[in-house]
Amino acid sequence: MDSKNTLNVPESSLPRLVIIGGGFAGITLIKALNKNDFQIVLIDQNNYHTFQPLLYQVATGGLEPDSIAYPLRKYVKRFGNLFFRLAEVQQLLPEKKQLITSHGTLKYDYLVVATGARTNYFGNTNLECYTMGMKSVPEALNLRSLILQNLEQAIVTKDPLKRQALMNFVIIGGGPTGVELAGALAELKRFVFKEEYHDLKMDDMQVFLIEGSPKLVGGMSEKSSKRTLGFLKKLGVQVFLNCRINDYDGHKVEIENGTPIPSENVIWAAGIKAAPVAGMEQAATGHGGRLLTDEYSCVKGFENCFAVGDVALMEGDIHYPKGHPQVAPVAIQQAELLAKNLSRLVHQKTLKPFRYTDKGSMATIGRKKAVVDVTGMFFSGTFAWFVWLFVHLMSIVGFKNRLATLLQWFSNYINFNSALRLIIRPYQPKQ
């Protein structure tokens, strides 16, 4: 890589706005920005946007990656003044207003850091090495392969203890991802695996969901939490609350004050931490390494440098003294306002401060159950599932994706007949 040289981007008379990250915040910015005010450069390590709320569906064979990922170059096609670069940002040099990337340096006039969050293993290297993450499409596909490979392995394994370990699925973390994954696995066991592995005693397959706090889906209402627990138990998931993991060596999950669970399938969905850019170490950070910003998303102590979405922790919103939740609606709303504020900035108008509108939250458990909290109301069951489905479909970027997703879901819903249980690339261990 010619990192000593500059990154190849055309010269422009407009100020250059560089956006790092094509997640919810990044693509919302691209759509909402006034293209006459800036030359826009989007940098991402992947050439696609990932609709993270549905990653668990990719992992459990309900959807193919193309249903939840969207090529970032499709925006390039739509907006002539937008340039996409597939590159890794290695260092921010704020005093020079420069980025060092894997393909050369790039000057900016305005910078938006929308790099999101990564999995937090809280410093436990065993957990990092042996558990499966659920933050990216390759991770989800890797998990899909592992699940299927371990069942194939179970069928040829004669040692009953080893076979049981291959058929024990342990999900650590009872947030929406953990809950959705547990529900999907329990249903796969019941409706799919029992028939497709008729010579394996499928009743032996166990799904464990382990949560450190006293309740599931912690960000939701007490009612939603309880109903979620009820739905999961009905599906046969073994839920452990107030339960902490000490360690996992690749074969056995060590539980604080409990019997270890032998398992070859452990999924870590228990925490995230902000993923800022190198060179921002001197920035003030809050809980989970999030960059402190003011109400205009401006990173404290940096000039013309903004942070939105999961990587940011905005101060000054009196309703959220500890910062906003790290969810897509916050990222989208922050990006929408920032797009307008950036134009106000170049036209020397007064900026507007951010106020978050909480539109509610939801989680799905299995193929036709969900819990929904919205403006103080709570509802659950099949109707909630349709609400969940509708909201997620409407949120997925791009018409083509939406239609394909809907059709795949509809087909799955009717007949559990997905053809996605393919081990295309075998599971690859991290080390």
Place this chain on the structure above:
Amino acid sequence: MDSKNTLNVPESSLPRLVIIGGGFAGITLIKALNKNDFQIVLIDQNNYHTFQPLLYQVATGGLEPDSIAYPLRKYVKRFGNLFFRLAEVQQLLPEKKQLITSHGTLKYDYLVVATGARTNYFGNTNLECYTMGMKSVPEALNLRSLILQNLEQAIVTKDPLKRQALMNFVIIGGGPTGVELAGALAELKRFVFKEEYHDLKMDDMQVFLIEGSPKLVGGMSEKSSKRTLGFLKKLGVQVFLNCRINDYDGHKVEIENGTPIPSENVIWAAGIKAAPVAGMEQAATGHGGRLLTDEYSCVKGFENCFAVGDVALMEGDIHYPKGHPQVAPVAIQQAELLAKNLSRLVHQKTLKPFRYTDKGSMATIGRKKAVVDVTGMFFSGTFAWFVWLFVHLMSIVGFKNRLATLLQWFSNYINFNSALRLIIRPYQPKQ
């Protein structure tokens, strides 16, 4: 792997029929066999069937893998007396009627070798190492990633020679795969890449198709061959006939009596060879290493051991003195007859010899042109393309797959709006 032990398959009072390979021949056998006559064990290295004729669509982002791959366990669900094992067959011990697999040994009463063919590099290790193959889903996905990554690389490359090499696509082999791939790439350039890479001079992208013989689609009629050449030229593909490759070092294609072509994207679609099982070395083989069989698909010199499809070369069909072509219809027809003959065998009835019914052949060039040869007739153009589309859709296994494929195709056909240009897992070099 407990290879010293036996492969875990239930005991049965029925004779055990082992099928190696879940390709066209293998799955046709499974569907056509009388399940009351045998305990059937299917062994494959993958847990899915690949519809190989459409692999080029996966490579060029027209279809996702699930549209052309089908989980083999779906048959297990349909047929209670069928057992699938994801395993590698390491050795055949014909005198013991035993197979050694990666998960233990397995006794058989009847064996069907349906292992197909693999890419033939004719002993050139450089070609094997540096060119991209097109025989499996992972290979097709790897090629897809390489194409997209090299275009991203081209956009940040300032050296014009290196950039040109990144934008030169060389396809070696002018059979159906090579022709279809060349057409798809030329159309991607014209209808998709020009817009999505608006800051790359896309006119510089070149597609070369190199064929050693004097004609394209060698198995087809003179008219089809000429029309194919015309279609490709119109799409801007540079076709070299009577042209042989000497070598490729990963950067430059050396051509016999010609100027080398600098290219970072070279696809090898120039030959296949049979892929029999180890332990069959003493079997008589014909051209391309194919196992010689009699008209009942029985491998010469082996007892109760049959070979069908690409791996076999059947003697005795007077219309095909050099053997049948290595195409799906032969594999399917041979398997259909063999299924009946195996039942005749156990019931001590007279077997019937195989006669191939040639239903014609076809190839597609781009999104609405095709050539079709059928019973002495030839036609081409858009109508031929619809015939091609219809025949391929009807052939794809399983209703779900067919519908999804049709919808994806239809959507692509209308608006070139496929969302599949995702580099999910980066290109992985072979060494």
